[in-house]
Amino acid sequence: xxxxxxxxxxxxxxxxxxxxxELMLGIEVDGFTHQWEKTKxxxxxxxxxxxxxxxxxxxxxxxxxMHEPDxxxxxxxxxxxxxxxxxxxxxxxRGE
Numbered sequence: 001x002x003x004x005x006x007x008x009x010x011x012x013x014x015x016x017x018x019x020x021x022e023l024m025l026g027i028e029v030d031g032f033t034h035q036w037e038k039t040k041x042x043x044x045x046x047x048x049x050x051x052x053x054x055x056x057x058x059x060x061x062x063x064x065x066m067h068e069p070d071x072x073x074x075x076x077x078x079x080x081x082x083x084x085x086x087x088x089x090x091x092x093x094r095g096e
Contacts, residue, residue, distance in 0.1 A: 003080065012053060014046050019055075023083050026050055026057045027076070029065055 005027070009019035016026040028046075033039050047057045058079060060072050 011055070012049055014049065016050070016057075023080065024055050025079065025083070026055050028057060028059045029062050030059055031062045 003020050003022055005018045005020045007018055009016045009026075011019065011026070017029050018027040019025070028043070030043070043059070047059075050057050056079070058075065060075075065072055
C-alpha cells in the first residue's frame, strides 16, 4: 500500500514496536507480560500519550501475529483505507 513502517521507533519517552509517520500509526505487539496489571497500566499510559501527540495505536497480541497473520494484516489495511478516505494527501492517493 506504499507506506514505510519503522521498527522500534522512539517517540517521546516511549518506544513503539512499529511506526508509520505518514499514517501517524503505531503498532504494538503485546506478549505474555502485557497481561500483568502493572504492564497494562504502562500500556495505557503509553497509548494515551501517543494519542495526545496525534498518533493512533493498534495493539495485537503476539499470539494473533503468530497464528492469525491474515486477520492482523486486514485490520492494518482497514485502518489504512479509513485513513486514506479522511486524509486525501496520503502517498497512495497522490499518484491517482
